[in-house]
Amino acid sequence: MAKLAERRKELLDSMMKEAVYEGAVQVLTQYGLSGTTMDRVAAASGMAKGSLYNCFRNKQQLLEFVHDRAVTPLRLAIDQVVAGPLGAAEKLRVIIRMWREYLVEHQAVFEFLISDQTVKQRLRATEQTARDTGIRQVVTILRQGIDEGVFRSVDVQAVAEMMISAAIGLVEREFATGQRREVDEAVETMNSVFLYGFSAEHAS
């Protein structure tokens, strides 16, 4: 029955990692990425510095964990939508909304999650940034839309990058300026611009 002990160990380990996650987010929020020291994370997680190093080989690895831990839920949720039965246009609308809600919820560690280079460095190959994942998902939907004949035949890669960047940029600015848009309104603006453009005339 080694399984019991194993289970227990795994459970404890995941509890510790959960504590680290919360501590790290707290520190990231309060001090920013460059102010996030192992000492502070340890203190905020309610454990000794050494214990952090029992859990993670080094700072890099700890940050990667925090990153994944924060990003994975969004990725999974959107994967559901992508694989779901909705039409392409509707899927995009839903995804844009999910992104916005996710970003607002994680405002505190925003930069870290979206575009941190420190973590990205070692991950570039695996493309696990939230942005990277988002782009791939949007590309899938754009292709679906083109196949279905509801979207023009555009450079899907470029358009996906534009959409994700725009969605992020929009929220980022709201944080920076302190103004917050209504979710519905923001999503609608994005949708209408990307679907129909802001020109007064129609594309021929």
Next chain:
Amino acid sequence: MAKLAERRKELLDSMMKEAVYEGAVQVLTQYGLSGTTMDRVAAASGMAKGSLYNCFRNKQQLLEFVHDRAVTPLRLAIDQVVAGPLGAAEKLRVIIRMWREYLVEHQAVFEFLISDQTVKQRLRATEQTARDTGIRQVVTILRQGIDEGVFRSVDVQAVAEMMISAAIGLVEREFATGQRREVDEAVETMNSVFLYGFSAEHAS
């Protein structure tokens, strides 16, 4: 006449700052933001570390200067376009192209210029980021376009943010993935999407 001495002092000061700018960009390029130490900047600028501190109160201020010094030319050039005689749509096309060319040219210090938190921190109030400036300029043009009747009446603020974010995001991805788009092609894609959308049907 104290004026002469003053002039001389100012001249010397601006020459030193120019040297610092070039040294700093060199260091930023070679070592990245976190590897940019005062020692290295001093060495690359051909002056003593102490002299750096005669010129700038501290590192923060030095970085702010470098940031502004790098961003200002783009701002001025675009201001010319904004104030110029072109139609709104054409102005946007030109600006998008200018952004792209600027970003590509400054690839090395990209992150630092566009989204560095260290510098932004103390700067947020004064809105001097390249992104901030760009948004204001695009807003101006969007308003012109709406006035002229060539653009729909949209949330100019949001659309400007989306455009600038998309433009930056597009180039950023090119850096990250190592693929480079043709300028004309990239500009055209952005223009057509933002003006007409990617929907196959027309907006009613």
Next chain:
Amino acid sequence: MAKLAERRKELLDSMMKEAVYEGAVQVLTQYGLSGTTMDRVAAASGMAKGSLYNCFRNKQQLLEFVHDRAVTPLRLAIDQVVAGPLGAAEKLRVIIRMWREYLVEHQAVFEFLISDQTVKQRLRATEQTARDTGIRQVVTILRQGIDEGVFRSVDVQAVAEMMISAAIGLVEREFATGQRREVDEAVETMNSVFLYGFSAEHAS
């Protein structure tokens, strides 16, 4: 009968220590003295770190055990020779050869066995270094030789120290330079020099 339990306990204890010995030598070989951590020794010994501390008060004591465990066989083997029936000169020749073979065999943990200060520190009083033991044994033989009239009447202590140091030094250099001498040749050189010197004239 408590004696049975006692026996069992002793047996278990010595089995554990044997395991520790092998693990420690492995670690010493692979990581060097400074890389020999209790964690690694525990892992290599196939037991938990805590159990190491049930066996040995601390790291120092563990290392002392390993040291003795490694040195004792040589000491015992040489004791046999010393107590044996050979003539003094022949005994020296045999012993020099045994030393050489022992050192070559234990090359990996050489420094640790021969001259480690960390272990010696607390051990100096008890004279348990391989070197110390060797010197005492050679002294015994030198005295035998003088008694038998085959050796000159020399400062036996000094000569013994010189012989052991020379034997060790010779092998040490071979390790350092990577060249290996033939056993016979090396032993012969040592013997002829120590017995007859390298002067071209004879001692009067």
Next chain:
Amino acid sequence: MAKLAERRKELLDSMMKEAVYEGAVQVLTQYGLSGTTMDRVAAASGMAKGSLYNCFRNKQQLLEFVHDRAVTPLRLAIDQVVAGPLGAAEKLRVIIRMWREYLVEHQAVFEFLISDQTVKQRLRATEQTARDTGIRQVVTILRQGIDEGVFRSVDVQAVAEMMISAAIGLVEREFATGQRREVDEAVETMNSVFLYGFSAEHAS
């Protein structure tokens, strides 16, 4: 006249290094090699930790400096003897005496100077250990002696290694046991044994 400033700088630098040397020897003496931390060296040298790092790139380099600074004088002095007009046998006698006096004087940092692996590691190629140098010098003299016909034709490399090891070993034991031999007596014992051996019969 930049030369003046240069001179001054060099002078200051060498004064600092001298201070570091003395501080390091003090710490080495009191705490041993493994207890020699940069903090302690800085304190013992009367300067801040950071200043140590202005002088030496890292600990390794600092230790190498201390090592060389201590070993060089002996090497130079013996080089004089080697190149001098004495007969081979006499040169050996003088050198053995110089070694002994040097070792006694530097007792405190003995192990570090003679056989430290930490420093040797990166120096192995340049053969700058005191032992290495000594061996080379003795080899030179042995060859001279053989050429002059006063020494038998022996394996000079091996014999040199034996002599140096023996000389060091002798002193090392004196430190360990606390007994001190008379210089003349010790030198004479070494000389007679190495020149004529301790056999009662003569080499044929």
Next chain:
DNA sequence: AATGAATGAGGATTCATTCAT
């Protein structure tokens, strides 16, 4: 008795900033 997670003192190194010359 066995385990191994938790601890925290300690060590090497960096770098913004100061200040004597």
Next chain:
DNA sequence: GATGAATGAATCCTCATTCAT
């Protein structure tokens, strides 16, 4: 003003030892 040596707080990481289970 210019210089660059001096400073020491701050940072990442290691590892012997303890102790609750």
